[in-house]
Amino acid sequence: MNIYKQFTFDAAHFLPKVPEGHKCRALHGHTYHLTVFISGAVLQEPGWVMDFTDIKAVCKPVLDRLDHALLNEVPGLENPTAENVARWLWQQFESGLPGLQKIELKETPASGVIYEGD
Template identity: 70%
Template structure:
């Protein structure tokens, strides 16, 4: 069984390696939507895979670091594409969430990435 929790954060960035004239070469911002999926066995006593409060607690420090930040200034995110940002988030949270199955990071309502580690 898989559960999920959604998070939202706002951040600015630019993509330094795109060609000159590309609109993403300029500093701009997004309202990111992150969905974290955790898979596990249903615990008979509690009736859940894990407490949503525990899931939120594992992800919150990362969201706090990213929210209203300039992503290019965060260590390891010099080229903060959606793909590299999703990998960076995964690397930060997978230890606290042993059942982490995948994350979905939307940069816009119609564009995003799914990362499965």
Template identity: 65%
Template sequence: MIIYKSFTFDSAHFLPNVPPHHKCRNMHGHTYHLTVYFEGEVTSPEGWVLDFALIKNAVKPIVDQLDHTILNEVPGLENPTAENLAVWIWKSINGKLDGLKKIELKETPTSGVIYEGK
């Protein structure tokens, strides 16, 4: 079974490696939507794969670190594309809880990335 929990955060960034006239080279912001997915068996006697409170406790400090920041200033995110941000988030979550399956990070309602740790 796969369960998920969603989070949002607001951050600004610029993409330093795009061509000089690309609009994303300028500072701009997004309301990011992050969904983390965990896979496992339903346990007894609880009847769940993983306590949603445990997921929140593991992921919220990471989200709080990114919320209302300039992502380029976060160590390891000097080129904060959605793809690089997804990898950074994965590495920050992975190992905190068993069963991390994938993360989905939406930069806008119509654009985002799904990362499965590969």
């Protein structure tokens, strides 16, 4: 069975490796929408795959580091494309979330990335 938990955070960034004149090279911000998917068997007791509170306990401290931050200043996110942010988040979450299947990170309602690990 697959379960998920959704989060939002607001952050600014700029993309230093895109060509001069590209609009994303300038400082700008997004309200990111993150969905974390966990896969596993439904445990007989208490009848769930994982407690949603446990997912939040792993994810919220990481997201608090990003919320209202300049992502370029976060170690490991010097080039904070959606793909790189998703990979970074995965690395932060994977040890604390057994059964982590994928994460979906949206920069806008119409643009985002789905990451399933390497």
